[in-house]
Amino acid sequence: MDSFDEDLIRALQLDGRAQFSTLANELGVHRTLVAQRVNELLESDEIRILAAVHPSAVGLPVQVNLQLRISGPTTPVFEQLLEFPNVVFLSEISGQSQAVVEVWAADLDDVGRSVREIQAIEGVVEAQLTIYDRVLRRLRLGRDPEPSDLVFDDFDIALMAELQTDGRLTFGELARRTGRSTSACRARTLRLLEARVMRIGAVRRRRTATTSVLSGFGIMLTGQENAAGSVEKMLLELPTIEFAARTLGRYSIIATIAARSLTGFTDIARQIREHPSVHLVETWVHAHVWLERYEWGMDRILQQARD
Template sequence: MELDEIDEQLVRALQRDGRASWEALAREVGLARSTTKARVRRLVDECGLRLVGAVHPGALDLNQMGHVTVEVAGPALPVAEQLAALVETSFVTTTAGRFAVTAELRTTDLDAFQRGLSRVQAVPGVLAVQVLTYTHLWKDPYFPPGPLSASGSARQFDLDAADHALLSRLRVDGRASFAELAEVSGLSPGATRARVLRLLGAGVLHIGALVRLTPLSRVHTAGFAVSLGGATEGVAEHLTAIDEVDSFAEGIGWCNGIGSIRAGSQEAVFATLERIRALPKVRALESWTHLRAVKEEHDLAHPLTT
């Protein structure tokens, strides 16, 4: 189903705030509240839009994150499906380019990350892997930016049973009503609202539209890796200021940083890549096109436990 510009505006607004009121969304697109609500309902019911809560990895004690690009021998999909079955992977895609498969790993620490990487390398059909272990999230549609360290605010947040119940429910339905959330949390609707706002304010939770590889529209999604001549800081700030750059993480490994681009056309993707190449200190840029999401964290989210 083809989306028009108003639909695209709604998706972008919901990506920023998946619990935005109907009135706020109506003001965003210049339509009546009832029309706006009907539009969003159509996006959810007919187009497969999902509004979900993303829990910061640090709140789940997943303190080590990284990106793996995979070269394969033979068909890519069986490899991607086996990678998706690993508990360490949170996101797996098939791609067009030198790397047939990409994956993101999230583990408790570096030792667990290494064990997960060994399992990736042991999957039949995996020919070679290139790894970037994240040290800093500069931009991500689901998590607040900042260093991946034990001092992050999400890691200092003390979660109790009610918090975990709320997070589990919101991972499935980011727009669940406070009355519905009160039922699972055991709190009053007022106390539930205060808890949800606290989780959002602390960066533990972000509620938004799941859009990384959405089939909703004509948006093209590409990945890229940059190698720099010098410190990432400064370059990363310029890079993440580009609207089409959807995410960017700095790390240690085969390149200095990895990110993604979302744009309305192949020409816009190319123009964004050209802007990145023109940034100071960028010495090399490699890119690939994401074709299919084989595993998306929110599709396969397991209930949280205390």
């Protein structure tokens, strides 16, 4: 996969409904090339463009990161983890641990139940838990919505259901599927996006041959005054950062950052380690992403709307 594809996918991750002409202007190429390549990426299943509904909107405000050490074959463990309904990210990684699992939960009791069930899987010998205290960047979801914006009706839910299946559906097609007018679908979709209840972007399959390296960083800080703020600022200025959160547990900050190559990954790691407020950095490479889940059953959204 060449640099043009990487730039195109990155742009679609940020805005999955961007017009081909807008993408062409941003990338400095002809619109026809963009349209052809986007269609090829979709048809090959290299990317999917979907609406991601914010965890707060589905009643899952607590998010945690688990790093698992696995003894013996790893595949049976991952296959069982895929069955957990609140596992939203699952990756096989390099290093001392063999898996990164992100769990969304209703509350800490829900976290406890999920962690105990994961620990009980045969082959899991250790689970290191880190709680997200504050999410700083989430590529597929953006900033957290205001609590007042987490109120939606049947029309909102119908639109979210359709856009979770295909984020590039036209407003005309949304109107046909929901029985509403095109203008109503446009206005309501834009309201949901502006309120940050959902965000539409590309999800990579990440299983084909590619030079892209997706890496994780567990950062421990020195404890100096304003250490967290200065490190967070540095991380958020990295152009390929996909996720960052202030955390409680082993690490002060966890980040996920993409790089074009192992050299690029090494350069990013060096930059983070050289920051004066960083005490220690542990890294891992996401060798095989088993799951990135952003779509949710409408029963969960309906339940949250009633609550």
